[in-house]
Amino acid sequence: MDRATSxxxxxxxxxxxxxxxxxxxxxxxxxxxxxxxxQILGLLGPSGSGKTTLVKLIAGIETATSGEIYLxxxxxxxxxxxxxVGYMAQxxxxxxxxxxxxxxxxxxxxxxxxxxxxKQRIEEVMQxxxxxxxxxxxxxxxxGGMKRRLSLAIALLHxxxxxxxxxxTVGIDPVLRKSVWExxxxxxxxxxxxxxxxxxxxxxxxxxxxxMIREGKLIAVGSPYELKKATSSNTIEDAFLFYGGARx
Amino acid sequence: MRVKAxxxxxxxxxxxxxxxxxxxxxxPMLVLTLMSFIFNGAEYHPKxxxxxAPLSFINKLEDNDAKIVRYSEYEAENALELSKIDAVINFxxxxxxxxxxxxxxxxxNAVIRLTQNALQQTISMIKPDITYLYGYxxxxxxxxxxxxxxxxxxxxxxxLIAGVSFxxxxxxxxxxxxxxxxxRRWELVMGYILGxxxxxxxxxxxxxxxxxxxLNIMMVGSFILVLLITILTALVALTIGTFISAYxxxxxxxxQFIPIIVVPQVFFSGLFDLSxxxxxxxxxxxxxxLWYAADALRNxxxxxxxxxxxxxxxxxxxxxxxxxxxxxxLALKKxxxx
Numbered sequence: 201m202d203r204a205t206s207x208x209x210x211x212x213x214x215x216x217x218x219x220x221x222x223x224x225x226x227x228x229x230x231x232x233x234x235x236x237x238x239q240i241l242g243l244l245g246p247s248g249s250g251k252t253t254l255v256k257l258i259a260g261i262e263t264a265t266s267g268e269i270y271l272x273x274x275x276x277x278x279x280x281x282x283x284x285v286g287y288m289a290q291x292x293x294x295x296x297x298x299x300x301x302x303x304x305x306x307x308x309x310x311x312x313x314x315x316x317x318x319k320q321r322i323e324e325v326m327q328x329x330x331x332x333x334x335x336x337x338x339x340x341x342x343x344g345g346m347k348r349r350l351s352l353a354i355a356l357l358h359x360x361x362x363x364x365x366x367x368x369t370v371g372i373d374p375v376l377r378k379s380v381w382e383x384x385x386x387x388x389x390x391x392x393x394x395x396x397x398x399x400x401x402x403x404x405x406x407x408x409x410x411x412m413i414r415e416g417k418l419i420a421v422g423s424p425y426e427l428k429k430a431t432s433s434n435t436i437e438d439a440f441l442f443y444g445g446a447r448x
Numbered sequence: 449m450r451v452k453a454x455x456x457x458x459x460x461x462x463x464x465x466x467x468x469x470x471x472x473x474x475x476p477m478l479v480l481t482l483m484s485f486i487f488n489g490a491e492y493h494p495k496x497x498x499x500x501a502p503l504s505f506i507n508k509l510e511d512n513d514a515k516i517v518r519y520s521e522y523e524a525e526n527a528l529e530l531s532k533i534d535a536v537i538n539f540x541x542x543x544x545x546x547x548x549x550x551x552x553x554x555x556x557n558a559v560i561r562l563t564q565n566a567l568q569q570t571i572s573m574i575k576p577d578i579t580y581l582y583g584y585x586x587x588x589x590x591x592x593x594x595x596x597x598x599x600x601x602x603x604x605x606x607x608l609i610a611g612v613s614f615x616x617x618x619x620x621x622x623x624x625x626x627x628x629x630x631x632r633r634w635e636l637v638m639g640y641i642l643g644x645x646x647x648x649x650x651x652x653x654x655x656x657x658x659x660x661x662x663l664n665i666m667m668v669g670s671f672i673l674v675l676l677i678t679i680l681t682a683l684v685a686l687t688i689g690t691f692i693s694a695y696x697x698x699x700x701x702x703x704q705f706i707p708i709i710v711v712p713q714v715f716f717s718g719l720f721d722l723s724x725x726x727x728x729x730x731x732x733x734x735x736x737x738l739w740y741a742a743d744a745l746r747n748x749x750x751x752x753x754x755x756x757x758x759x760x761x762x763x764x765x766x767x768x769x770x771x772x773x774x775x776x777x778l779a780l781k782k783x784x785x786x
Binding site for chain 1: 449450453456460461464465620624626629630631632783784785786
């Protein structure tokens with residue numbers, strides 16, 4: 201069904217024969233992937249597999265060595281599209297000397313939100329990640345999990361139609377992780393398209409579609425159910441092993 | 449709007465980092481103060497031992513503020529060997545034989561000059577009339593190179609702080625993060641220049657004011673022009689510092705760039721007299737921003753020159769600033785192509 205609709209309608213994100221090398225070292229090989237609107241695509245793979253590089257290409261920070269990336273119908277990288285993307289990096293890129301509020305204000309200004317809108321959105325996203333009580337605290341006093349949540353809050357600030365989250369739930373406790381996922385589902389039902397990377401297998405189950413990446417190659421794409429069924433495995437982990445092993 | 453946000457963020461970061469602010473303002477003041485103690489000393493009065501000298505000659509030496517000790521030939525040799533005196537003047541058959549201690553050329557020169565003066569004065573009584581076009585009698589060496597030091601310290605500290613803070617932006621991943629927003633490369637660079645600009649204007653004004661009002665460094669020109677030059681120097685240092693930080697992988701490497709970027713500029717800025725150097729080598733200074741800053745500051749502070757005489761220096765400093773601003777914008781392409 202999904203395949204059929206994506207032929208008729210342009211997908212939200214489309215990566216077309218993407219190759220990427222750093223210097224002489226190739227990191228991504230001929231990646232083809234599509235994410236339809238209002239879906240959550242999970243990129244599953246071990247660290248060093250090229251997930252983060254792929255995500256940066258889609259976010260428009262890196263440029264592909266060859267191949268093309270389209271986001272909302274426009275070719276990346278494009279400055280105009282950058283304002284449509286909420287990006288959460290793998291490492292918490294926050295200004296430690298500044299307070300959480302000052303961090304949020306700075307990033308909100310990058311998207312040119314009005315003063316009133318800034319105030320409202322900052323309140324909303326901080327409530328969402330349960331950090332409302334720590335607005336005035338310097339970020340360097342935050343714990344790892346709190347920094348992760350603040351990064352997520354910043355990515356959500358300007359209500360982007362596309363969310364790109366690189367390992368968003370690392371170091372977040374299970375209760376909060378659950379509420380983060382509930383929020384992602386809510387955003388999805390409001391029309392947001394979400395790209396999430398993870399190396400946690402049980403988190404992969406929560407995505408609509410999964411792309412499995414190993415050593416720079418996309419080894420399988422499909423819904424968690426499809427992938428398990430096609431490989432007659434009980435878990436995503438077994439499915440990953442099957443696809444990974446088949447390529448050897 | 450984004451430029452303003454970047455500027456505001458940098459000022460807030462500085463505001464939270466009180467120690468850096470303190471160091472950037474107090475460290476140059478401390479070093480300038482120490483240098484003024486060291487180089488403000490009055491003219492050196494040589495200590496001379498005399499053997500068999502005529503009284504008239506000794507009187508002349510003492511008139512010229514030399515410290516004179518009478519010795520026997522043997523004692524004099526001893527005193528010289530122990531460096532108690534700078535020279536021995538031994539009269540044999542009416543001819544003075546001068547033996548110098550000789551380990552410090554400036555002291556040796558002082559002895560020779562003084563002796564020649566004394567000998568000439570015994571022959572003729574006409575004193576030359578001396579006037580100064582610039583400077584004044586007993587002008588200290590600190591007055592002479594103080595303007596260069598003001599320029600140098602501002603350059604040095606701004607270079608380091610700007611470079612390190614841009615580096616940490618790269619290190620902590622915030623550079624990549626803000627390049628994932630619609631922020632344009634030039635907006636980031638301009639934000640940096642304005643943010644640090646506000647801060648360095650404050651810093652360089654304080655340093656210039658302190659040197660002139662508290663340390664009493666010679667200053668006959670316009671304070672506004674001094675400020676203009678120090679601020680331009682700071683901006684050049686800022687743009688060069690952030691540009692160089694692109695080639696450093698950590699703070700230590702940033703410091704290792706000092707001998708390459710900053711130290712040669714000190715040598716060629718006029719702190720040392722280069723007029724005896726091979727002429728084409730002297731022109732190396734002309735490719736260094738600090739040369740222009742020092743030239744302008746000296747012209748204003750020592751010679752009291754006005755706008756017309758420093759206009760070229762100002763234009764060159766602005767050109768350096770513009771060149772490295774563009775270089776910074778282009779260097780960011782390494783991190784994001786558009």
